[in-house]
Amino acid sequence: MSDKLKDAKIIFVVGGPGSGKGTQCEKVVAKYGYTHLSSGDLLRAEVGSGSERGKQLSAIMQRGELVPLDTVLDMIKEAMIAKADVSKGYLIDGYPREVKQGEEFEKKIGAPSLLLYIDAKAETMVSRLMKRGETSGRADDNEETIKKRLDLYYKATEPVIAFYEGRGIVRKIDSEGAVDVVFSNVAKAIDGLK
Numbered sequence: 001m002s003d004k005l006k007d008a009k010i011i012f013v014v015g016g017p018g019s020g021k022g023t024q025c026e027k028v029v030a031k032y033g034y035t036h037l038s039s040g041d042l043l044r045a046e047v048g049s050g051s052e053r054g055k056q057l058s059a060i061m062q063r064g065e066l067v068p069l070d071t072v073l074d075m076i077k078e079a080m081i082a083k084a085d086v087s088k089g090y091l092i093d094g095y096p097r098e099v100k101q102g103e104e105f106e107k108k109i110g111a112p113s114l115l116l117y118i119d120a121k122a123e124t125m126v127s128r129l130m131k132r133g134e135t136s137g138r139a140d141d142n143e144e145t146i147k148k149r150l151d152l153y154y155k156a157t158e159p160v161i162a163f164y165e166g167r168g169i170v171r172k173i174d175s176e177g178a179v180d181v182v183f184s185n186v187a188k189a190i191d192g193l194k
């Protein structure tokens, strides 16, 4: 089944909530024809469908916790296969959130050739998320949940970056600047891929 994905180019996009992952991924899609898969967006779509699984996910996400590993991975894999014929590569945004998720992804799908580490300061992320919360309608863009998501990010996701640094595929992108400045560095990292 994952034969279709055998030679797929995979980029993990990792960074804290509000660091700018989604914003940068959109620009990569426009310039490079990659498929952008945000684990959070996939999960929110499931919640929006009103399914029983969606209701369970909704409660977990509102608490700022991580959704069970297999659920997210299955959704990502399905979405990747659906795009296999038209995609130049995949941006996996917001996944892996913890080292174990990365290991499972590689077992079931394949290895990433690059990890884009979108890096912003905690205070920058909080203020961007509070602002996004004014219009996003996201149940987790409120002060209390933002705090929990940040704590969890530092605890669970930073080890992911260390894990892939060991393989030499991490490119750290300073995300404090303006969107286009950040993107010029993202583009350099992608252009360096072969």
Ligand SMILES: Nc1ncnc2c1ncn2[C@H]1C[C@H](O)[C@@H](COP(=O)(O)OP(=O)(O)O)O1
Residues within 6 Å of the ligand: 015, 016, 017, 018, 019, 020, 021, 022, 023, 024, 128, 129, 131, 132, 175, 176, 177, 178, 179, 182
């Ligand atoms: N470089 C930048 N400068 C200013 N605002 C930015 C920015 N990158 C993203 N934003 C804004 C857009 C969103 O309202 C908010 C969070 O960005 P996002 O792309 O949704 O983050 P993420 O997907 O990492 O949670 O911050």
Ligand SMILES: [Mg+2]
Residues within 6 Å of the ligand: 021, 022, 038, 040, 094
């Ligand atoms: Mg996002």
